[in-house]
Amino acid sequence: MEEEDTRGYNKPCPQCSEINWGISDEGRFYCKSCHTIIEKTKDNEVSEMIIGRVQSISRGLRTKKKHEKGWEWYICEGFQFILLKQAQALQTLGVAHQIKDEVICTFWRRFLQKTNQAYVKKPHYRSNSSIVSESQTSHSEGDSELEAFSFSEEEHTDTSAGLPTSGNSTSAAESAVSHLSGSVDGSSYMKRSRRGTVKMSMPMTLAFCYLALLWLRESITLSDLLRFVFEQHIPYLNIEQHFPEEIKIYGPDIKIFKVQTFPEYNDILKKSYELGIFLDLPRFPPITENCFFHPNVLCMKYLLEVNLPDELHYWTCHITKLGGFDDVHYLTLDPARRRTKHICYDVQAAAIIIVVLKIIFALDDETEWQLSKTSEIKNQRKEEKMLFDFREWYTTIRPCYEQAQQMLEGELARFLWRGEKKLYYSHTIKQQLQKKKQMSDNLRRQFTKLTGATADTGKKSPSSFLFNWEEQNTDRICFHGHSLEAFMQKGKKTLSAANANYWLSSLKKCRAKICKHSELYEESLFPRSYHFVVSLFAFLLGVKHCVIHHQVCLIEEHIYQEKYKGKKRKSKK
The missing domain is CATH 2.20.25 (N-terminal domain of TfIIb)
Incomplete structure (x- = not known):
């Protein structure tokens, strides 16, 4: 029975x-x-x-349920909620508490004022009285978590700004557009664009965060920020999981808030500078030698990261000074300054290290291996200080790099772009998608059980370092304390590299209006050692190879200007 x-x-x-x-x-x-x-x-x-x-x-007669409407909310409120969550996540990572209430909030209010959405006498929300009435803009404290993003208690209750607030009661505006979008202005937001304005988007939220980190001179670079986004320590991917249940997202809202690609370094950097100019921000706090974004500090960090000798820091500081990359006016962001250059602080530090390696070891697939033989012979004599061996460094770090690269590719392949909270473009296909999701979840659960795959243990602990080189680890050699004395020539006042075979990465400077130089990197045109070092730093920073190579060319242009001119004269003859 x-x-x-x-x-x-x-x-x-x-x-x-x-x-x-x-x-x-x-x-x-x-x-x-x-x-x-x-x-x-x-x-x-x-x-x-x-x-x-x-x-x-229940079995029997079934009646169609009426759609439950949530809060009446606007697109700017949605982005305000995302910025709030991202600021809180950065505070959890150890960033100063001022980043939320004093920096990002100031930038956001300035953005709302510049785009005529709030803090002006007549916001564009009040331009159409048939959609938004005066009663809808009345403040209802505690109705929405979106409104908690403010400087202080006094400003939290300010209604003079004209920012549309959320309420749990439905209105004519919501009923008029609920069949098109979950938000009040989702449909019109996709069409609305003014010349000379910056439109808010998901990548733009990261631009807000990066400008705030740069303003506070925190120890999180842009590459670190994007890596924390990928590891989901900072809300960005599947952002709908963080929205309250009362905020309904469907229709055009999905195109605005749903992200289907990982953010790119150059794109976020470009948007950050555009945002700084659009907001009319003042000159940022100066970046001195004590700041994390200074090249000397970043070079030391990446030397430790890739397990290179500490003595290379002397050469990186020398190249930084020789090229003028330590100038405070050059390093400090000033949006009001004309022709503001996009400074890639972390990429520039990596490129300086590559230039130093080329000065000492040439990286031409011949010189570095000959010097390695010399180091190997002298190290066999067991002198007091070990000499740096490039071949031994290469054989030590390459397996670690390949293993980390395979793990990253596996994480990319297993990444789920669809979160637990489903999004629907319309309510007619909602039930069909729910059934498909149930079937796919059951199949995934059964497949995981059959394959014996281990369950996901959760997020990785956030760290600014991908590689960890410890003296206690017998499987890996730590090269931090190794010497470079065998590769140096003692002069009257300073040391100079014994290697004189320096080759330029680019012989011609790109003078086109739309520069494509950064995209012209072919592996077959460069030595293998150089390509390996470029690949290592590109993986470390999460950028393309051409980004690192292009920055190396720019540094060489500053340092070897005479050599560039000589090559150019010969090519003309």
Whole structure:
């Protein structure tokens, strides 16, 4: 009798995924494998437990439920909520508490004023009285979590700005556009664009965060910020998971808030400078030698990261000074200054290290291996200080780099672009998509059980370092304390490199109006050692090879200007 009653119920157990049901004395279904009791009973009511939430479906006549409408919200409120969550995440990572209430909030209010959305006498929300009435702009404290993003308690209750607030009561505006978009102005936001204005988008939220980090001179570079986004320490991917249930996202809202690609370094950097100019920001706090964004500090960080000798820091400081990259006026961002250059602080530091390696070891697939033989012979004599061996460094760091690269590719392949909270372009296909999601979840659960794959343990702990070189680890050699004395020539006042075979990465400067120089990097045209070092730093910073190579060319142009001119004269003859 029990088998007949349970024969028609073939859904797996939410605890162990087994299909082995029994009926208790109370008439409830329970799993015979793990003894988990669910809400399904023997009578006609069909119900199931799905991850802590009960969904009941009664047999018989079914009436169509009326769509439950949530808060009346605007697109700018959605981005305000995202900036709030991102600022809180940065505070969790150790950034100063001023980043939320004093920096990002100031930038955001300035943006709302510049785009005529708030803090002006007549915002564009009030231009159409048929959509937004004066009663809708009245403040309702505590109705929405979006409104918690402010400087202080006094400004939290300010209504003179004209920013449309959220409320849990429906209105004519919502009913007029709810069939098109979850937000009030989702449909019009896709079309609205003014010349000379910056339109808010998901990548633009990261531009706000980067400008705030640069203003506070925190120890998080742009490459670190994008890596934390990929590791989901900072809300950006599948952002709909962070929105409250009362905020309904569908239709055009999906195109605005849903992200289908990872943010790119150059794109966020460009948007950050455009945002700084658009907001008319003043000159940023000066970047001195004590700041993290200074090249000397970043070079030391990346020398430790890629397991290179500490003595190379003397040469990186020399190149930084020789090229004028340590100038405070050059390093400090000033949006008001004309022709403001996009300074890639982390990429520039990596390029300086590559230029130093070329000065000492040439990286031409010949010189560095000959010098390695010299170091190997002298190290066999067991002198007091070990000499740096480029070949041994290469054989040590290459397996670590390849292993980290394989892990990254696996994470990219397993990344789920669809979150737990489903988004729908319309309510007509909602039920169909829900059934498909249920089937895919069941298949994924069964496949995971068959393959024996381990469950995801959660997020990785955030760290500014990808590689860790410890003296206690016997499998890896730490080269931080190795000497470069064998590769130096002692002059009267300073040291100079014994290698004189320096080759330029680019012989001609690109003078086109639309520069494509950064995209012209071919692996076959360069030595393997140089390509390996470029690939290592490109992986470390999460950028393309051409970005690192282009920055190396710019540094060489500053340092070897005479050599560039000589090559150019010969080419003309």
